[in-house]
Amino acid sequence: MILEAYLLLAAALFAVGLFGALSQQSVVMVMMGLELMVNAVIVAAAAFWLYTSPERPDGQVLVLVAVTAMAVEMAMGFAVTTAIFRARDVDMVDMAADLADHSGSGDHGHHGGHGDHKHHGDGGDR
Amino acid sequence: MTETVVFAVCAVGAVASGVMVFVVDSMARATFALLASFVLTGVAILLLGLSYLGVLIILMMVMEMMVMAVFMIMYMMNPAGLMPMTMVHNKVGSLAVSVGVFLLLAAGIVFVPWPERTGGPPADPTLALGEAIMGEHMLVMMLVGLVLFATMVSATVLTTHRGRYDRYGDDLRRGRPDDPIGGGLDR
Amino acid sequence: MSGAAPLWTALLVPVLLLAFGYGAAAGTAALRARAAGTAPGAGLTAPAREAARLLVQRRRTIPGADTLLWRLGGALVPAAAVLAALVVPLGPASVGDLSVGVVWFNAMEVVVWAALWMLGWGADSAWGLVGGYRFLVQGLSYELPHMFALTTAALGAGSLRVSDIVAAQEQVWFAVLMPAAFAVYLVSALAMAFWGPFGTPVGRDLAGGAAAELSGVDLLVLRAGRYMFLAVVAAMAVPLFLGGGAGPLLPGWAWTLAKTAGVVALLVWLGHRLPAVRMDRFTEVGWVVLVPVTLLQALVVAVFVLTR
Numbered sequence: 001m002i003l004e005a006y007l008l009l010a011a012a013l014f015a016v017g018l019f020g021a022l023s024q025q026s027v028v029m030v031m032m033g034l035e036l037m038v039n040a041v042i043v044a045a046a047a048f049w050l051y052t053s054p055e056r057p058d059g060q061v062l063v064l065v066a067v068t069a070m071a072v073e074m075a076m077g078f079a080v081t082t083a084i085f086r087a088r089d090v091d092m093v094d095m096a097a098d099l100a101d102h103s104g105s106g107d108h109g110h111h112g113g114h115g116d117h118k119h120h121g122d123g124g125d126r
Numbered sequence: 127m128t129e130t131v132v133f134a135v136c137a138v139g140a141v142a143s144g145v146m147v148f149v150v151d152s153m154a155r156a157t158f159a160l161l162a163s164f165v166l167t168g169v170a171i172l173l174l175g176l177s178y179l180g181v182l183i184i185l186m187m188v189m190e191m192m193v194m195a196v197f198m199i200m201y202m203m204n205p206a207g208l209m210p211m212t213m214v215h216n217k218v219g220s221l222a223v224s225v226g227v228f229l230l231l232a233a234g235i236v237f238v239p240w241p242e243r244t245g246g247p248p249a250d251p252t253l254a255l256g257e258a259i260m261g262e263h264m265l266v267m268m269l270v271g272l273v274l275f276a277t278m279v280s281a282t283v284l285t286t287h288r289g290r291y292d293r294y295g296d297d298l299r300r301g302r303p304d305d306p307i308g309g310g311l312d313r
Numbered sequence: 314m315s316g317a318a319p320l321w322t323a324l325l326v327p328v329l330l331l332a333f334g335y336g337a338a339a340g341t342a343a344l345r346a347r348a349a350g351t352a353p354g355a356g357l358t359a360p361a362r363e364a365a366r367l368l369v370q371r372r373r374t375i376p377g378a379d380t381l382l383w384r385l386g387g388a389l390v391p392a393a394a395v396l397a398a399l400v401v402p403l404g405p406a407s408v409g410d411l412s413v414g415v416v417w418f419n420a421m422e423v424v425v426w427a428a429l430w431m432l433g434w435g436a437d438s439a440w441g442l443v444g445g446y447r448f449l450v451q452g453l454s455y456e457l458p459h460m461f462a463l464t465t466a467a468l469g470a471g472s473l474r475v476s477d478i479v480a481a482q483e484q485v486w487f488a489v490l491m492p493a494a495f496a497v498y499l500v501s502a503l504a505m506a507f508w509g510p511f512g513t514p515v516g517r518d519l520a521g522g523a524a525a526e527l528s529g530v531d532l533l534v535l536r537a538g539r540y541m542f543l544a545v546v547a548a549m550a551v552p553l554f555l556g557g558g559a560g561p562l563l564p565g566w567a568w569t570l571a572k573t574a575g576v577v578a579l580l581v582w583l584g585h586r587l588p589a590v591r592m593d594r595f596t597e598v599g600w601v602v603l604v605p606v607t608l609l610q611a612l613v614v615a616v617f618v619l620t621r
Binding site: 083 | 145147157160163176183190197201213214215219224225227231232235236246254259273278282285287
C-alpha cells in the first residue's frame with residue numbers, strides 16, 4: 001500500500017513539473033519544471049528499491065544517476081542560457097526556436113513558438 | 127503511525143510547494159519554494175531508510191538552489207515580483223496535458239499489480255550502495271564521472287566569452303594574462 | 314563506546330552552543346578592548362550588555378521587504394547550528410549518532426548559504442544583496458576543499474558515522490595523521506561561520522552587508538546564530554581531528570568541552586589577527602591550491618589506510 005503512496009507522490013511531482021516545463025516561457029522556469037520531474041524519478045526509484053528489491057542496490061544506483069542528471073541538466077541549462085543571452089539577448093524559449101521545424105505541417109512548436117516569438121520580440125525587450 | 131503522518135505531511139508539502147513555484151510572483155520565493163519541495167522529498171526518502179541519499183539530496187539541493195537563485199535574479203525581468211506579470215504560453219493546454227498525465231500515471235499506479243518484495247533491506251544501505259558503485263555497477267560510476275567532467279568543460283566553454291587571444295594577446299606573447307578580475311595567486 | 318544519548322540531551326545542545334558562543338563573543342570583545350588600549354575585563358560582560366541593548370531596540374520594518382524570506386533567513390542561522398550539533402558527540406554519546414553523521418553536518422552547514430542570501434535579499438537593500446552574493450561566492454570557494462577535508466576524515470576511519478571516526482583515532486589523532494585536511498577544515502570553519510577574515514559578507518565596507526538592515530531582536534538572533542555556528546564548527550573539529558573525548562584523567566565529556574573551548578579560542582584569536590580576505594582572490598586560492606592539497610591529502614590517507 002505504501003509503495004502506491006510514494007508512486008502517487010512521484011506522479012504528482014512529475015505532473016507539476018510537466019506543467020511548468022510546458023507552460024513557462026522563461027528558460028529558468030522551464031528548468032525548474034524539469035528539476036521537479038527528475039525529482040519525481042528520484043522518489044519513484046527510491047520507493048521501488050525499498051518495496052520491490054531492497055536486497056539489490058540497483059534502485060539506489062538509479063537514484064544516484066538521477067541526482068547526477070539533475071546537476072548536469074542545471075549546469076548545461078544555465079550555460080546554454082548564458083551563451084544565448086550573451087549572443088542574442090534572449091532568455092525565453094519561444095525566441096530560441098532555431099531548431100523548430102517552421103516549414104513543417106502545424107506541429108505545436110510552429111503554432112506556439114512562432115506566434116509568441118513575434119509578440120515578445122516587440123514588447124519584451126529590456 | 128508516526129511515519130505515515132510524517133510522510134503525508136512531506137508529500138502534501140512537497141507537491142504544494144512544487145505548485146507554488148509556478149504560482150508566486152517573486153522569483154526568489156519561487157526558488158525557495160522549489161527548495162522546500164526538494165527538502166521535503168528528501169525527508170520522504172529518509173523515511174525509506176536511505177539515509178545517505180536523503181541527506182545527499184538535501185545537501186545538494188540547498189547548494190543547487192542557491193546557484194539557481196543567482197540565475198533567476200539575473201535572467202528574469204521581474205525578480206522580486208513587485209510588478210506581477212505572467213510569462214506563460216498555452217496555460218490551458220499545459221494544464222490539461224499535465225492533469226491527463228497525472229491521471230494516467232495514477233491509474234497505472236493503482237491498477238498495476240506491483241511485484242511482492244523479494245528480500246529485506248541490507249543493514250547499511252549506504253555500504254550496499256558504495257559496494258555497488260565500486261563493484262558490479264562500477265561502469266555507472268565511471269560514466270557519471272565522465273559525464274560530469276564533460277559537463278564542466280562544455281559549460282565553461284559555453285559561458286566564457288574570452289578566449290586565449292583575449293587573455294594573452296593576438297600573438298599569445300603576453301607573459302601575464304589580461305583578466306578583468308585577477309585571481310589570488312598573482313598569475 | 315558510542316550510542317545515542319537520551320532525548321532530553323537535545324535540549325542541552327542549544328544551551329552549550331550558546332555558552333560557547335557567548336565565550337567566543339566575550340573573547341572577541343576582550344581582544345578588541347585590549348587592542349584599543351582599554352581594560353579587557355569589561356569585554357567579558359560586553360556581549361550581555363549588547364544583547365540587552367538589542368532586546369529593547371525597536372525592530373526595523375522596511376516597505377518593500379520580502380518579510381517572509383528576511384525573517385526566515387535570520388532564524389535559519391541558529392537553527393542550522395543546532396541541527397548540525399545533533400551529530401557532535403559530547404564524550405561518548407551524541408544526540409543522534411547517524412550512520413551518515415558527517416554528511417548530515419555538511420548538509421546543515423550549507424543551509425547558512427540559503428540563510429544569508431535570504432537575509433540579504435529580503436531586506437530590499439543593495440548592501441544586503443551584495444553581502445548575500447558575497448557569501449555565495451565564499452561558499453562556492455570554501456565548500457569543495459571543506460568537503461574533501463571531511464571526506465578525508467571519513468576515509469581515515471572508513472565510516473561516515475562520527476563515533477566511528479572518534480574510535481579510529483585511538484592510536485593517533487587525525488590532526489597528526491592528516492594535517493593538511495585539519496588546516497583546511499579550520500580555514501573553512503572560519504569561512505562558513507563568516508567570521509574574522511571571511512566576515513566580508515557582513516563586513517563594515519558594506520555597512521553591515523547581509524545584516525545591514527537588521528536591528529533589535531533580529532540582529533541579536535543573527536549574531537547569536539553566528540557565534541553558535543562558530544561554536545559548532547569548532548566542536549565538530551574535536552571528533553573529526555582531535556580524538557573526541559580521548560584524554561587522561563578527566564572523563565570524556567570534560568575533554569570534549571576543553572578541546573572545543575581550545576578550538577573556539579584559536580578561531581577567535583585567528584579571526585582577530587588575520588586581515589579580511591577578498592573573495593575574488595580567495596576563490597582562486599581555494600580551487601587552485603586547496604582542492605589539490607586536500608585531494609593529495611586524501612590520496613596519502615587512502616594509501617595509509619590500505620597499507621596499515
